[in-house]
Amino acid sequence: MSNKLTAYLESQMQALKLKGMLAHYQEITEKASQNNLSYTEYLSLLFEEELKRKNEGTVKTKINKARFPFIKTLEEFDFSFQPSIREKEIISLSSLDFVEKKENIIFLGPPGVGKTHLSVALGIKACMAKYRVVFITAQKLLEELLLSAKDGSLLDKLLGYSRLNLLIIDELGYMPVTKEQANLLFRLVSMRYEKESIILTSNYNFNEWGGDIFRPGGSRGHN
Structure with missing residues (x-):
């Protein structure tokens, strides 16, 4: 040539x-x-x-x-270090059937068990499969929703988050949630229910959600 x-x-x-x-x-x-x-x-x-x-x-x-906080894969997760986590179940989630079926995933457990790592890894898998994904901490999400409610842009904000194929909400319970914030979160979850998927992580078990997470005032942090 x-x-x-x-x-x-x-x-x-x-x-x-x-x-x-x-x-x-x-x-x-x-x-x-x-x-x-x-x-x-x-x-x-x-x-x-x-x-x-x-x-x-x-x-x-x-x-x-x-907007992942870091890049981590399932291959990098040390299941031997966290025997309480069932490897086969996590690997099965990587097929992303739950996204296709519009199902939700909740990772519960104390700090340090790898909830955020697993949620990020599944989020990256979803990105590789061309799904629309956003990772956000519960605190930041609630702040955004509350601000939007005050400036009149709440519907646009809710619609933006409701159109994502996978919304990852990290650290629900790291800070207490006011009644107004809880109502806004419920509204978002309701808009997405059986339409798109959510991965949620929390340090608290379900029986602790009412009094420990959804309460007014104060602040609380975890290592």
Whole structure:
């Protein structure tokens, strides 16, 4: 291939934003020549690289938009360190059937058992599957909803969160929740119920939720 033709093809790929093709067309051309590939097979390999590049870009964008506090995977989780966590059940969740079925997941337990790690890991899996995901602490979410209720933008805020395929709410109970905040949270959960999925983490068991989490005033923190 002449230098002039090469420059022309590269300029056309740049203009069309075919970054995958641009990065790999030379090696694919060489491979096609060595293996006597047909034109169709050659084009198939080029489009395969382009699609791969675009998919990687889409996943990266979704992970950035999800606002994870860190990047952790299930493969990095040490199940031997937390024998109370059933590995098979967690691995089964990674199939994301619960997202497809619009089901919710709740991780309960004391600080340090890995609830946030697991929720982030499942969130990243969902991003890789092209789902819309957002991670947010319960405290920040409640602050956003309360502020929106005061400035008249509550409906827009609720609709924004209700359209996500997966909403991860971390650390419910880290700070006490006022009655007004509880009502706003209930409204959001109701809008998402059986329509989209939620992963929620809390340091408290269900029998502690009424008095310990949903109460006025004060502040409380956990290590």
